[in-house]
Amino acid sequence: MNSLHVATSVADAIAALADRGDGGAPLAGATWIMRAPIRKEQHPRSYVALAKIDELQRVELLHDYLSIGACVTHARLAAALAPLPEFRALAVAAGSSANPAIRQMATIGGNLCAAGFAAADLVPALICLDAQIELAMPGESTRVSVEAFLTMRTDLPHGCLVRRVMVPRTTYRSDHVRLTLRKGGDYPVVIVSLAAELGSTGVVKSARVAIGSVETTARRWEKFERLLIGHPLDPADVTEKATLCADELHGREGVEAPGWYRIKVLPSLVGRAVRNIRGQC
Amino acid sequence: MPLHLTVNDEDRVSVRDPLTPLVDVLRDEFFLTGAKIVCREGFCGACTVWVDGRPVVSCLLPVGLAVDCKIHTVESLSTNGDLSVLQKAFEDHDAVQCGMCFPGMLMTLTSFLDREPRATREEIKAALVGNVCRCTGYERIVDAAFSLASAG
Ligand code: FES
Ligand code: FES
Numbered sequence: 001m002n003s004l005h006v007a008t009s010v011a012d013a014i015a016a017l018a019d020r021g022d023g024g025a026p027l028a029g030a031t032w033i034m035r036a037p038i039r040k041e042q043h044p045r046s047y048v049a050l051a052k053i054d055e056l057q058r059v060e061l062l063h064d065y066l067s068i069g070a071c072v073t074h075a076r077l078a079a080a081l082a083p084l085p086e087f088r089a090l091a092v093a094a095g096s097s098a099n100p101a102i103r104q105m106a107t108i109g110g111n112l113c114a115a116g117f118a119a120a121d122l123v124p125a126l127i128c129l130d131a132q133i134e135l136a137m138p139g140e141s142t143r144v145s146v147e148a149f150l151t152m153r154t155d156l157p158h159g160c161l162v163r164r165v166m167v168p169r170t171t172y173r174s175d176h177v178r179l180t181l182r183k184g185g186d187y188p189v190v191i192v193s194l195a196a197e198l199g200s201t202g203v204v205k206s207a208r209v210a211i212g213s214v215e216t217t218a219r220r221w222e223k224f225e226r227l228l229i230g231h232p233l234d235p236a237d238v239t240e241k242a243t244l245c246a247d248e249l250h251g252r253e254g255v256e257a258p259g260w261y262r263i264k265v266l267p268s269l270v271g272r273a274v275r276n277i278r279g280q281c
Numbered sequence: 282m283p284l285h286l287t288v289n290d291e292d293r294v295s296v297r298d299p300l301t302p303l304v305d306v307l308r309d310e311f312f313l314t315g316a317k318i319v320c321r322e323g324f325c326g327a328c329t330v331w332v333d334g335r336p337v338v339s340c341l342l343p344v345g346l347a348v349d350c351k352i353h354t355v356e357s358l359s360t361n362g363d364l365s366v367l368q369k370a371f372e373d374h375d376a377v378q379c380g381m382c383f384p385g386m387l388m389t390l391t392s393f394l395d396r397e398p399r400a401t402r403e404e405i406k407a408a409l410v411g412n413v414c415r416c417t418g419y420e421r422i423v424d425a426a427f428s429l430a431s432a433g
Contacts, residue, residue, distance in 0.1 A: 004299035004345040027343070031323055034302060034341040038322060043300065051346055075335075099411025101338045101389070102323050185324070185410030 003046040010055055010136050010163060016048045018138050018159030026050055026161050028071050028110040031102055032117055039116070050109070050161065058164075065169055070109030070162040074122070075100070077108060087167060088280070089174035089193045093125035096178065099185040109162040112146070115154045115217075118252055119187040123150070123218040125176050127210035128193035129167050136163040150217055172197050172208075175276040177269050181256060188213050189257040190266055194273040196233060198281070204228045209270070214262045216252050223248060224270075233278055235271040242267035284348050288313065289357040299345025304328040306344045307354060315355035315384040319413075326412035329385035330354045336392045338411075355384035358391060366429060367391050374425040378416035386412050390426050400430045 004027070007013035017024050023045035027033055036043055050056055056071035059080040066087060068077060078095035081087050097103060097120075111122040112133065123146065132143045137160040144152070149162075174195035178188035191212035197205045207228045212218035224245040228238065246266055251259025284295040288311060295306045302321070307313045307330070317327035321340045328340045331353040358365040364372065367390055377383060386409070393408040394400065400408070405426045406419075414422065 004343065006345065006348070027346075030343050030346060031341045034300075034343065035322055047300070049346060098323070099326070100408060101326060101329055101336050101411045102341075104335045104337050105341065183410075184407060 004049055005046065006049045006052055009053060010161070013048050013050055013053065013161055014136055014138055014159045017161060020044075020046050020048070021158050024048055024158075026109075026113070028113075029073060029105045029107040030110075031106045032110055032114040051107075056109070056163070063169075066167040068108055068165045068167070070164060071107045074098075074103035074106050074108070074111075077122075078103070085280070086169060086172075087129065087174075089125045089128055089176040089195060090122065090167065092176040093121040093191075093193065096176075097121035098187065108165055112149065112162060112165070113153055118216050118218070118254075119189075119191070119213040120218065121176070121178065121188065121191060121212065124191050124193040124210035124212035125174075126165060126167065127218060127220050128174060128176075128195040128208045129172075130170075130195075130208060131165050131167045133165055134163045135160055137161075147220055150219075170195075170197070172206075173277045173280050175273045175280075177273045177276065178213075179265055179269055187256070189254075190214055190262050190269055191218070192266065192269045192273045194270065194277065196228065196277060198233070202232050202281075203230055204233060211249075211266065214252060214266060215250055221245065233274045235275045235278070238274045239267045239271035242270040284344055286344070286347055286352060287350070288352045289354060290351075295344055297344060300343045302340050303330070303332075303342040303344045303347050303352070304339035307339060307352075313354050313356050317381055317384060319381065324411070324413065325382070326385040326389060327382055329388040329412070331388060331392060334392070336389050353388075355387055358387060365391065367394065367426065370425040370428050371422070374421050374428065376418055376421040376425045378414075378418050382412060382414040382416075386414070386422055390422075394426065394429055398430060400426075402427050405430065 005016045025044045027047035027049045056069040058069045060067045074094045081091035111120045126146045133149045172195040176193045179190045180186035180188050193210045196207040199205045207225045209221045209225050227241040246263050251262045253259045286293045319325045319327040323338045323341045329336050330339045332350045
């Protein structure tokens with residue numbers, strides 16, 4: 001019989017995970033983990049459920065940043081961000097991923113930890129907004145960037161869990177665009193999250209661009225970002241620049257789309273993101 | 282360890298493994314067979330039930346996480362054998378074909394129309410993106426829901 005420990009506090013969860021060692025894993029919204037048998041993956045001997053920990057359910061707008069507990073669902077996040085245009089990319093990602101029932105269940109922490117899920121919407125949105133992740137573990141907590149977390153998430157020490165995500169408050173404008181094969185209720189084959197700080201003349205002072213679902217893991221696209229600096233955000237110009245930079249990408253093969261297709265359509269999505277951001281000005 | 286659940290306002294006890302999908306407990310242990318098992322992947326919505334008032338796919342919810350929650354299935358929609366207004370609208374619009382998707386359609390749309398009683402056709406369609414009808418009878422389903430939304 002699988003065992004499920006329903007933790008009542010972060011300290012309880014950390015202790016339970018540390019105690020279980022290799023045989024334990026955290027469980028948040030469960031939408032990815034419950035499909036493990038379909039992927040022919042084994043469950044660990046025991047899960048530690050985080051869903052009943054109050055602290056992990058909080059969304060708090062603080063002076064310098066937005067704090068999002070690891071078990072906040074996509075639906076709750078979308079509702080909390082609706083009146084906050086400064087986090088537009090994240091709001092769109094949370095409000096459009098998967099389908100309404102999944103958005104009621106799937107959490108931000110789960111989205112970040114599901115290493116095999118290339119089409120996670122929140123991950124590129126958080127990268128473009130320069131979010132940090134707070135990890136809690138026995139006796140300490142630490143903060144890492146989302147990009148750093150993605151490189152370590154399959155190898156976290158025993159007793160370590162995502163406590164919250166911190167998104168800095170900035171004057172950047174941002175957007176999140178995704179291409180699905182069906183109009184809705186589908187996982188995207190390409191995701192672009194783009195945030196830019198514009199000067200008074202409309203030229204880009206700084207930019208952060210992240211792409212998801214194109215490669216096996218979401219990533220920041222720094223080569224392309226550099227080409228944006230000092231230029232106005234012009235959809236045709238950025239589409240051309242994205243085409244030039246796309247040769248460094250390794251498109252992910254999948255039943256829903258081949259790798260070359262993802263790379264081919266990516267520049268058009270970048271252009272669409274820029275058009276949306278211009279519409280916010 | 283027995284798991285104590287509240288299903289359709291009745292106390293129930295499950296003895297299944299806490300990782301068992303809720304839909305299997307509802308159907309196999311409690312014989313509430315309204316929620317259907319189709320994809321088990323969260324894509325089709327046939328297994329939709331309400332957990333604390335929110336529509337969720339019960340194929341992806343471990344029963345151990347449903348303890349202390351209020352669960353409602355499609356069996357709770359009618360009262361004393363009288364169909365709910367949406368069930369009646371589905372019947373009036375001759376929307377039912379094989380019926381496999383209907384429990385999920387009803388749970389999703391009943392909750393949606395509670396929140397958005399004046400929804401447009403487009404909004405109704407958007408609310409249904411997680412509910413797949415293999416008989417592809419979408420237009421009449423949307424007609425039925427829209428008849429309530431536009432009824433005043
Ligand atoms: S059976 Fe649950 S969503 Fe299809
Ligand atoms: S009526 Fe047959 S699946 Fe919808």
